[in-house]
Amino acid sequence: MQKHFLILLGTRPEAIKLFPVINRLKSENRKDVAITVCATAQHRQLLDQVLKLAEVIPDFDLDIMTSNQTLDHLTARLLAQIGDMLEKVRPTRVIVQGDTATAMTGALSAYYHRIPVSHVEAGLRSGDIFAPWPEEVNRKIVGSIADQHFAPTERAAQALRSENIPTNRIHVTGNTVVDALILAKARVEGDPTLSARWNEIRQCHGNRRIILVTCHRRENFGGGVLNIVAALETILAREDVAVVLPVHPNPNVRDVFVSRFSNHPRVVLISPQEYTDFVSLLSLSYLVLTDSGGVQEEAPTFGKPVLVMRDTTERPEGIEAGTARLVGASHERIVGETFRLLDDDEIYASMARSHNPFGDGHASERIVKVLLDA
Numbered sequence: 001m002q003k004h005f006l007i008l009l010g011t012r013p014e015a016i017k018l019f020p021v022i023n024r025l026k027s028e029n030r031k032d033v034a035i036t037v038c039a040t041a042q043h044r045q046l047l048d049q050v051l052k053l054a055e056v057i058p059d060f061d062l063d064i065m066t067s068n069q070t071l072d073h074l075t076a077r078l079l080a081q082i083g084d085m086l087e088k089v090r091p092t093r094v095i096v097q098g099d100t101a102t103a104m105t106g107a108l109s110a111y112y113h114r115i116p117v118s119h120v121e122a123g124l125r126s127g128d129i130f131a132p133w134p135e136e137v138n139r140k141i142v143g144s145i146a147d148q149h150f151a152p153t154e155r156a157a158q159a160l161r162s163e164n165i166p167t168n169r170i171h172v173t174g175n176t177v178v179d180a181l182i183l184a185k186a187r188v189e190g191d192p193t194l195s196a197r198w199n200e201i202r203q204c205h206g207n208r209r210i211i212l213v214t215c216h217r218r219e220n221f222g223g224g225v226l227n228i229v230a231a232l233e234t235i236l237a238r239e240d241v242a243v244v245l246p247v248h249p250n251p252n253v254r255d256v257f258v259s260r261f262s263n264h265p266r267v268v269l270i271s272p273q274e275y276t277d278f279v280s281l282l283s284l285s286y287l288v289l290t291d292s293g294g295v296q297e298e299a300p301t302f303g304k305p306v307l308v309m310r311d312t313t314e315r316p317e318g319i320e321a322g323t324a325r326l327v328g329a330s331h332e333r334i335v336g337e338t339f340r341l342l343d344d345d346e347i348y349a350s351m352a353r354s355h356n357p358f359g360d361g362h363a364s365e366r367i368v369k370v371l372l373d374a
C-alpha cells in the first residue's frame with residue numbers, strides 16, 4: 001500500500017530535529033512512499049534559516065506567524081489551517097516533533113481526521129505543567145494521540161510506559177538533534193570560512209573565556225530575564241570573561257538584553273545565527289548558560305559544561321551524566337556555579353567530558369526504519 005507521510009514543522013528547533021528524518025526518508029527513494037512537508041511558520045525567520053541550510057523546501061507554507069501572537073489565537077489558527085490542509089492532502093500518517101503549538105495542533109487535527117500520528121522526541125516530562133509552559137502539556141497531548149512514539153532515551157521510554165502507552169508502540173531511537181549536529185559539525189570542520197566567521201571575537205577576546213548565553217523561555221519572561229541580566233553583570237565584573245549572546249527576536253527578551261548590554265565592551269550581542277554558525281560558536285565557547293532544550297542536548301558533544309537557567313528539566317540525562325547543572329533564573333546560583341567553573345579546574349574538567357547521553361547520530365535511521373516497516 002502507498003504510504004504518504006505528512007511532516008509538520010513550525011519553529012527552528014523542529015526544523016533542526018526533523019530535517020535529518022526528512023532527508024533520510026527522501027534518500028530511500030521509494031516509489032511506494034510519498035512525502036509532504038508542511039511548514040506552519042509559527043516562527044518565520046528562525047525557521048527559514050534552517051530550512052535553507054537543510055535544503056528542505058516545504059510543499060505547504062501556512063505562514064501563520066503574526067506579531068504579538070497569543071497562544072490561544074495561535075492555537076486556533078493552527079488547528080483550523082492544518083485541518084484544511086489535511087483535508088486536501090489526505091496523508092496516511094502525520095509526523096510531528098517535540099512540544100510546540102504546531103506539534104500539538106498537528107496531532108489533534110490528525111486525530112480529528114482519523115489519521116495516525118508519529119511523535120518524534122516523545123516521552124520528555126518535567127512533571128510540572130507550568131515548567132516548561134506550555135510545552136509540557138503540548139507533549140502530553142501529542143503523547144495521548146500518537147500511535148508511534150520515538151523516545152530519544154530509555155528514560156523517556158520509561159515515562160511513556162508509566163503512562164500506560166503499550167510497549168510495542170515505543171521505540172528508543174536517540175534524539176535526532178545529534179544527527180543534525182553531526183552533519184553541521186562536519187560542515188564546519190570541512191569549511192574553514194565558517195569558523196573564520198568568529199575571528200573578530202577571537203581577536204578581541206582571545207585570552208578571555210567565552211560564555212555563550214541563550215535565553216528565550218516563556219517562564220523566564222519578566223523577573224527571570226531581569227535576574228539573568230543582573231547575574232551576567234556580576235559575572236562580567238571579571239575581566240577574564242566575555243559573553244556572546246545570540247539575541248532571540250522575541251521582544252520580551254530582546255529589549256532587555258539590548259538595552260542593558262549593547263554598549264558593554266565584553267558582551268557581543270548578535271542576531272540569531274544560522275545553525276552551522278551557532279555550532280561553531282558552541283565549539284569555541286568555554287561554558288554555556290542557557291534555557292534552551294536543544295542547546296542542553298548539543299553542548300555535551302563538544303564537552304562544554306551547561307548551566308541550565310530553568311528550575312526543572314525534562315532532560316535529566318545531562319544532569320545525571322554530570323555535563324549539566326540546574327541553576328534556575330537565580331542570580332546567586334548562576335553567578336555561584338559560573339564562578340566555580342571559571343575558578344576550579346577540577347570541577348570544570350568533571351563537567352567538560354565529551355559524552356552525549358541524548359543520542360548517537362543514528363536516530364533518523366531508526367525512525368525511518370520503523371516508519372517504512374510499519
Ligand SMILES: CC(=O)N[C@@H]1[C@@H](OP(=O)(O)OP(=O)(O)OC[C@H]2O[C@@H](n3ccc(=O)[nH]c3=O)[C@H](O)[C@@H]2O)O[C@H](CO)[C@@H](O)[C@@H]1O
Nearest residue numbers: 013014097098099100132135246272273275278292293294
Ligand atoms: C521546552 C523545550 O525545551 N522545548 C524544546 C523547544 O526548543 P528549544 O528550547 O531547544 O528552542 P531554541 O533554543 O529556540 O532552539 C534550539 C536550537 O536552535 C539552535 N540555535 C540556537 C541559537 C542560534 O542563534 N541559532 C541556532 O541555530 C541550537 O543549536 C538548537 O539546536 O522546542 C523543540 C521543538 O519541539 C523541542 O524539541 C524542545 O524540547
